[in-house]
Amino acid sequence: MRWTLRSKSEISTIEQLAKALNVDTIIASLLVQRGITTFNDAKRFFRPVLSDLHDPFLMKDMDLAVSRILKAIANGENILVYGDYDVDGTTSVALLSSYLKTIHPNIATYIPDRYQEGYGVSYMGIDYANDNDISLIIALDCGIKAIEKVAYAKSKGIDFVICDHHRPGDTIPDAVAVLDPKRDDCEYPYKELCGCGVGFKLIQALATHQGQTIDDLIPYLDLVVTAIGADIVPITGENRVLAYYGLQVINSNPRIGFKAMLSQTKKETLTITDVVFMIAPRINAAGRMKHGLHAVNLLTEENLHTALQFAAEIETYNSDRKDADKSITQKALSQILENEEENKCTTVVYEENWHKGVIGIVASRLTETYYRPTLVFTKSGEKLAASARSVKGFDVYNALEACSDYIEQFGGHKYAAGLTLLEDQYHAFKQKFEEVVSATIDKKLMIPEIVVDTEIELTQITPKFHRILKQFAPFGPGNMAPVFMTQGLIDTGYAKCVGADQKHLKCKVQKQNIAIGGIGFNLGKKYELITNQQRFKAAYTLEENEWNGQVSLQLNLKDIN
Numbered sequence: 001m002r003w004t005l006r007s008k009s010e011i012s013t014i015e016q017l018a019k020a021l022n023v024d025t026i027i028a029s030l031l032v033q034r035g036i037t038t039f040n041d042a043k044r045f046f047r048p049v050l051s052d053l054h055d056p057f058l059m060k061d062m063d064l065a066v067s068r069i070l071k072a073i074a075n076g077e078n079i080l081v082y083g084d085y086d087v088d089g090t091t092s093v094a095l096l097s098s099y100l101k102t103i104h105p106n107i108a109t110y111i112p113d114r115y116q117e118g119y120g121v122s123y124m125g126i127d128y129a130n131d132n133d134i135s136l137i138i139a140l141d142c143g144i145k146a147i148e149k150v151a152y153a154k155s156k157g158i159d160f161v162i163c164d165h166h167r168p169g170d171t172i173p174d175a176v177a178v179l180d181p182k183r184d185d186c187e188y189p190y191k192e193l194c195g196c197g198v199g200f201k202l203i204q205a206l207a208t209h210q211g212q213t214i215d216d217l218i219p220y221l222d223l224v225v226t227a228i229g230a231d232i233v234p235i236t237g238e239n240r241v242l243a244y245y246g247l248q249v250i251n252s253n254p255r256i257g258f259k260a261m262l263s264q265t266k267k268e269t270l271t272i273t274d275v276v277f278m279i280a281p282r283i284n285a286a287g288r289m290k291h292g293l294h295a296v297n298l299l300t301e302e303n304l305h306t307a308l309q310f311a312a313e314i315e316t317y318n319s320d321r322k323d324a325d326k327s328i329t330q331k332a333l334s335q336i337l338e339n340e341e342e343n344k345c346t347t348v349v350y351e352e353n354w355h356k357g358v359i360g361i362v363a364s365r366l367t368e369t370y371y372r373p374t375l376v377f378t379k380s381g382e383k384l385a386a387s388a389r390s391v392k393g394f395d396v397y398n399a400l401e402a403c404s405d406y407i408e409q410f411g412g413h414k415y416a417a418g419l420t421l422l423e424d425q426y427h428a429f430k431q432k433f434e435e436v437v438s439a440t441i442d443k444k445l446m447i448p449e450i451v452v453d454t455e456i457e458l459t460q461i462t463p464k465f466h467r468i469l470k471q472f473a474p475f476g477p478g479n480m481a482p483v484f485m486t487q488g489l490i491d492t493g494y495a496k497c498v499g500a501d502q503k504h505l506k507c508k509v510q511k512q513n514i515a516i517g518g519i520g521f522n523l524g525k526k527y528e529l530i531t532n533q534q535r536f537k538a539a540y541t542l543e544e545n546e547w548n549g550q551v552s553l554q555l556n557l558k559d560i561n
Contacts, residue, residue: 141195
């Protein structure tokens with residue numbers, strides 16, 4: 001790994017902020033790194049308020065979307081809430097459908113089948129709407145590129161309202177309204193909402209016509225924070241406000257479906273990391289292994305007994321997902337080793353029988369292992385489907401766009417995307433993708449980077465310091481947990497490798513008579529560096545460790561040298 005120490009901010013700015021907030025200069029420097037330079041900036045950061053959310057009508061087409069939905073309600077039309085099968089899509093459908101059902105009885109939900117229909121708006125979904133006398137489809141977390149599908153729906157007398165957050169193509173679908181803050185002609189102040197976030201802005205706008213305030217919508221924020229965490233959008237600005245209050249809902253009064261999913265957990269207070277690793281994979285597992293509607297049913301269920309049954313089913317899907325993920329990852333790693341070519345900048349693997357529901361997870365695992373832009377392909381009907389994952393700093397969406405001559409369709413983000421292509425295009429595409437990436441990637445991006453926020457001493461890790469640091473949460477892109485570096489550490493003599501295959505490193509580090517426990521996941525191979533009183537430096541985050549009812553502070557070691 002390469003360590004990068006953030007450049008020092010202006011000392012005078014740090015000292016002024018430290019004085020204004022009555023905090024030490026380390027805390028002040030961390031805030032300045034996050035663009036927080038005044039007392040008022042800090043107040044907004046540490047004490048997010050719902051009144052900081054933007055007016056939803058600032059979003060392009062919001063007035064048109066609300067007008068069409070209110071017309072449908074007034075006319076007693078049937079409305080279909082349509083969403084993608086991942087966490088962002090299913091939480092979006094749960095959010096909007098449950099809200100609309102409070103003001104209109106004729107609401108149906110639809111999640112496309114990952115295997116029969118694939119990603120996004122499908123002809124099958126539109127035919128379903130047509131067969132069931134549905135005249136308005138509201139698409140969430142998809143639809144921004146569904147030009148032909150929206151035209152097909154229009155030919156059948158079905159209107160579309162699109163709520164998406166993916167990058168648009170050159171043409172916007174001819175829908176009644178297209179809500180997407182990433183539209184070039186949309187002046188909405190915050191561009192990084194997830195799909196569920198755009199859905200929330202829609203219900204925020206609808207609520208103004210129902211005489212409701214933002215406080216009436218707080219119960220929906222457990223869904224929004226789950227989507228924010230799972231979709232890896234920046235936790236800045238509006239997302240930070242939504243995530244902050246969403247976590248409060250999850251920890252104080254979560255919906256029945258969340259209570260059912262969390263019934264086995266012993267943890268009292270969930271962080272956004274817990275949401276990402278405990279709740280999101282279970283919601284995702286439904287769409288990956290069975291059908292996304294199972295997740296929507298759980299998230300909208302109001303009877304705890306029924307919800308517990310749904311949660312048990314989803315637990316089974318998640319277990320099956322883990323098995324498939326592990327098996328395919330091992331096969332993909334073997335394939336790479338067999339066919340490895342020196343100096344390649346990409347990883348592209350294909351096996352026609354791999355489970356389409358887990359290839360995205362496998363792509364992430366391979367990216368972690370080889371640290372290169374990665375594509376994992378499988379057979380999907382007559383075509384090949386792939387999930388793409390990238391390394392920090394490299395835009396895989398742009399790379400795919402440069403290969404579009406060989407692709408049937410694609411969509412996604414900078415770091416994660418999906419695509420389909422014809423089987424006879426696979427080898428030409430693979431070659432082109434390698435050419436594009438090797439010509440455009442900065443080679444240092446292929447070495448994992450640890451960005452160290454600041455160097456500190458163990459003596460500076462006081463209870464007050466940690467108490468303030470905890471208030472930097474929720475953490476995520478744009479506001480990652482601060483990474484610290486301390487030099488001249490020694491292990492107190494209790495270091496050992498732990499876990500399956502002895503992959504992890506447990507130790508207790510000491511300097512200047514201060515000793516703190518540490519855990520380094522996947523750092524077992526570094527054990528020899530800290531034995532026999534050798535001095536070393538560590539990059540780490542601070543976290544609380546709960547064990548047998550006792551809470552202690554520990555270092556989560558990112559790397560040691």
